Amino acid sequence: MNITMIGTGYVGLVTGTCFAEFGHMVTCVDKVEEKITKLKEGVIPIYEPGLDTLVKKNISEGRLCFTTDITQAVPKADAVFIAVGTPSSRRGDGYADLTYIYDAAREVAAHLEGYTVVVDKSTVPVGTARQVSRIIAETNPKAEFDVASNPEFLREGAAISDFMRPDRVVIGIETERAEEILREIYMPLYLRDTPIVSTTIETAELAKYAANAFLAVKISFINEIANVCEAVGANVTDIAKAIGMDGRIGSKFLHPGPGYGGSCFPKDTLALMRIVQEHGENVRVVEAAVEVNAAQKARMVKKIREMVGGSVAGKTIAVLGLTFKPETDDMRDAPAATILPALLEKGARIKAHDPQGMEEARAYLPAGIEYQENAYQAAAEADCVVLMTEWNQYRALDLERIKTSMKAAVFVDLRNVYDPVRMKSLGFNYTGVGNR
Numbered sequence: 305m306n307i308t309m310i311g312t313g314y315v316g317l318v319t320g321t322c323f324a325e326f327g328h329m330v331t332c333v334d335k336v337e338e339k340i341t342k343l344k345e346g347v348i349p350i351y352e353p354g355l356d357t358l359v360k361k362n363i364s365e366g367r368l369c370f371t372t373d374i375t376q377a378v379p380k381a382d383a384v385f386i387a388v389g390t391p392s393s394r395r396g397d398g399y400a401d402l403t404y405i406y407d408a409a410r411e412v413a414a415h416l417e418g419y420t421v422v423v424d425k426s427t428v429p430v431g432t433a434r435q436v437s438r439i440i441a442e443t444n445p446k447a448e449f450d451v452a453s454n455p456e457f458l459r460e461g462a463a464i465s466d467f468m469r470p471d472r473v474v475i476g477i478e479t480e481r482a483e484e485i486l487r488e489i490y491m492p493l494y495l496r497d498t499p500i501v502s503t504t505i506e507t508a509e510l511a512k513y514a515a516n517a518f519l520a521v522k523i524s525f526i527n528e529i530a531n532v533c534e535a536v537g538a539n540v541t542d543i544a545k546a547i548g549m550d551g552r553i554g555s556k557f558l559h560p561g562p563g564y565g566g567s568c569f570p571k572d573t574l575a576l577m578r579i580v581q582e583h584g585e586n587v588r589v590v591e592a593a594v595e596v597n598a599a600q601k602a603r604m605v606k607k608i609r610e611m612v613g614g615s616v617a618g619k620t621i622a623v624l625g626l627t628f629k630p631e632t633d634d635m636r637d638a639p640a641a642t643i644l645p646a647l648l649e650k651g652a653r654i655k656a657h658d659p660q661g662m663e664e665a666r667a668y669l670p671a672g673i674e675y676q677e678n679a680y681q682a683a684a685e686a687d688c689v690v691l692m693t694e695w696n697q698y699r700a701l702d703l704e705r706i707k708t709s710m711k712a713a714v715f716v717d718l719r720n721v722y723d724p725v726r727m728k729s730l731g732f733n734y735t736g737v738g739n740r
């Protein structure tokens with residue numbers, strides 16, 4: 305199949321590259337000249353394990369190419385995937401900004417030749433594919449096309465394996481012709497027994513929001529249970545294990561922490577709330593999850609304050625991990641971007657380290673944070689270590705070395721990486737989340 309991918313952001317780049325790896329001929333288009341020049345040389349603008357190798361391999365094997373020229377890329381395509389950004393709108397009202405999607409639809413429309421399936425890959429509100437269809441028909445009344453929705457469920461840091469071994473592929477289609485093309489594109493997965501769920505277009509669009517909202521609810525739920533554990537002296541890790549063994553509940557996404565972040569959960573929960581309101585309905589459970597998430601970040605500030613004796617003013621806090629999760633350099637809606645400014649404002653000195661995210665972090669965090677070369681440098685002379693993101697390299701720290709280099713042996717483990725009993729026996733004043 306000939307596939308054109310519009311947009312080489314996170315989703316477009318991973319999806320395009322993986323389609324090439326399946327054996328399809330893929331052209332990725334982006335307006336940013338510099339990005340395309342670099343991609344042609346195999347230089348990847350984001351940190352995603354395994355992606356650089358796969359991009360280089362597929363370029364050299366002739367299945368993957370990059371261009372800024374949409375006029376060349378679209379006519380030959382059997383399917384055009386739209387994977388441009390849908391940021392939260394500038395009005396700050398939670399609506400997704402669809403300008404880039406509609407601009408892409410207009411540009412694609414002008415160059416369609418022969419039957420083509422135009423697929424929404426970006427996460428978009430219900431009804432967007434219909435709008436895209438209308439725009440294409442208006443721009444190019446002769447175009448022979450169908451629109452489809454094919455939401456992605458990739459996790460940053462595990463995107464390649466999520467793409468190659470997904471739990472399912474969802475395709476929202478209206479015609480058999482479009483379904484045939486999408487099934488052909490995903491044939492390599494189908495042969496590996498991946499279920500392909502065919503639905504209406506609106507169902508596929510909503511399925512993505514429902515999945516992300518459910519996972520956000522699950523995290524907020526366990527975060528609240530963690531807070532209850534702190535109040536009653538119970539242990540949330542054991543509770544997560546005990547309830548997670550119930551197949552109806554499942555053990556994943558039951559890790560308490562400083563609140564969920566990233567490019568999806570915060571944005572998609574708000575967008576879902578807006579979509580639902582527009583239809584005069586409610587998603588109160590999701591609204592509560594969003595509220596709980598904001599409260600959880602504030603609670604972490606309070607927790608750190610209490611652990612250093614009631615005030616962070618003049619205290620040195622060592623923060624390990626800044627990104628919203630490990631194995632990414634993404635700082636979008638990272639809990640650190642709320643927690644650290646609050647600590648700074650209250651007079652704390654912050655020494656921070658992150659294995660991949662420090663460059664990105666400078667754009668998201670206020671000036672005044674002192675970036676360090678490693679965890680040990682961050683901890684030296686600190687009044688408190690805060691483990692913010694559970695990078696593997698923080699899982700086996702030389703705790704004796706950390707403790708002796710600190711001013712006071714206080715350890716706030718916001719990801720419950722360490723065993724509270726062991727930490728206390730090592731002489732730390734330790735706390736986790738729901739795990740004292």
Ligand code: UDX
Nearest residue numbers: 456457458459460557558559561564565566568628629
């Ligand atoms: C998510 C979805 O998992 C993915 O299917 C979708 O396509 C995009 O959004 P991602 O944002 O990459 O993926 O990260 P994910 O691993 O889901 O984590 C999101 C946030 O939740 C992180 O901040 C993470 O630390 C937090 N989290 C996750 C928890 O606090 N506890 C958990 O148990 C799981």
